[in-house]
Amino acid sequence: MSAQVPESRIRWRRGTVTALGRTWRDSVELEVDVPGDGALRALAHPSVVGTPEVGDAVLLNTTAWAQRLGTGGYALVVAFPDRLPADPTGPGHLVKGRYTGLQVTVQGVDEQETPHHRVIAEAEDVGGMPVVVADLHSALPAVLAGVLATAPQLRVAYVMTDGGALPAAFSRTLDGLAGSLAGVVTVGQAFGGDLEAVTVHTGLLAARHVLGADVAVVAQGPGNLGTGTPWGFSGVAAGEACNAAHVLGGRTVGALRISDADPRPRHRGVSHHSLTAFGRVALGGVALPVPAELxxxxxxxxxxxxxxxxxxxxxxxxxxxxxxxxxxxxxxxLSTMGRGLDADHAYFLAAACAGRYAASLVRPQ
Incomplete structure (x- = not known):
């Protein structure tokens, strides 16, 4: 009896690049002509697949495009098979996206060959650094606004976890905030930050001791996975990030997800994501700032x-x-779930209040 061939979990397509669009960080938008599907909006990360040119044959993963996902609804470039990029020559042995067809090798701030290894190896804590933890990537700029509106001299680092998009390059927010952040540390399976780290713990240590941050913001990359169940959402990891900050001597601040605009009852008022992550997963205590005017x-x-x-x-x-x-x-x-500042003002204001409160906790050096 012949073995049954498993059903593919990826929607594969071949096409031809017909136009190049906007670029940011390590991302290039493309238009690709795909027989049977027509013109598709695609995205390439040049550091992973090479730099695209009009006329290139392209292999695509169109799974997210077919589902019309709000954040990640692109056809994603897997390869330009007729024009492969050169082999990597840089240092690093951390593998992210491990054992997938698109695993990448990066140099981790915590691995032995990096100049920062000794600093990370000897660091025992983050010295009371305030750590703002948020459920969604969209909170990051609002938290930053709250910090800098309160104490513009403070250095803010972003620690990006792997609950949403894995490439930091996918985030147009990070591209727009270049120069406003002390740096980006990608942890877990996320990659493409100014520094790479294995865990949230070493990511926080790197934010403090390598980037010199006064405040760190921890949140997943763009996108979010939720199932409408009490525990089945990627933001549960926000509670684990609070635990990491607590064990490292950080002063943990929760950016509450507050809304009166979300059409889903479970996210109105204080989202059940915040109530679960901060109230049930985080075990060390989390300060929960609330705007004085709502x-x-x-x-x-x-x-x-x-x-x-x-x-x-x-x-x-x-x-x-x-x-x-x-x-x-x-x-x-500013945008969260397709809603801008005026459409969901309370959400962004609450995140900014978390930033303001964190700024007030910074201890003089």
């Missing part, structure tokens, strides 16, 4: 939602003066 109905709902938080998680009211202006002055557009 619409009356939302204020009541938020208070009711947070009433069940454990005593180890203090709820802190934060003044919002100047934060709206700081959010509007950001060099990047």
């Amino acid at each position: 619409p009356a109905d939302l204020e009541v709902q938020v208070a009711e939602d947070l009433a069940g938080q454990p005593d180890r998680n203090p709820v802190v009211e934060v003044e919002v003066e100047g934060l709206d202006a700081a959010l509007r002055d950001l060099p990047v557009g």
Whole structure:
């Protein structure tokens, strides 16, 4: 009896590059003509697959494109088979995307051959550095706005976890924030940051002791996986990030996901993602900043939602003066689940309050 051939879990297509679009960081948008599908919007990461040119034959993974995903709805370039890039020659033996067809090798800040190995090996803690943990990547610029509106001299590093997109290059937000951040550390299976690290723990140590950050923000890359179940969402890892910050002596701050605009009841008021990650997964205590000014109905709902938080998680009211202006002055557009600043103001304001509160915790060096 012949073995059954397993069904493919990837939607493969071949096509031809017909046009090049916008570029950012390590990303290039393409238009690809695919027989049977027509013109597709595709995305290539040149450091992984090489630099595209019009006329290139291209092999695509169109799974996300076919599902019309909101964040990652691109056809993704797997290879330009007729014009492969040169072999890598740089240092590094950390493999990310391990044992997939697109695993990449990077140099980790924590591996032996890096000049930072001794610093990471000898560091025992982050010296009380405030660590803001958020569920969604969209909170990052708002948290940054809150920090810098309060104390513009502070250095803020971003530690990107692997719950969403794995390539940091996918984030147009990071491209727009270049120069505003002390640096990006990609941890776990995420890659493409200014520094690479194996774990959230060494990522936080690198943020503090290599990048010289006063404040770190930890959140997954663009995208989010949720199932509508109490535990089945990628943001559960936010609670584990709080545990990492706590064990390293950080002062942990939760950026609450607050909304009166989300059409899903489980995300209105304080999202069940925040309540679970901070209230049930994080074990060491997380400060939970809340804007001092919210619409009356939302204020009541938020208070009711947070009433069940454990005593180890203090709820802190934060003044919002100047934060709206700081959010509007950001060099990047704000968007969460397709909603901008005015459409979901409370969400971004809450993230900015987390940044403001973190700034107030910074100890003089």
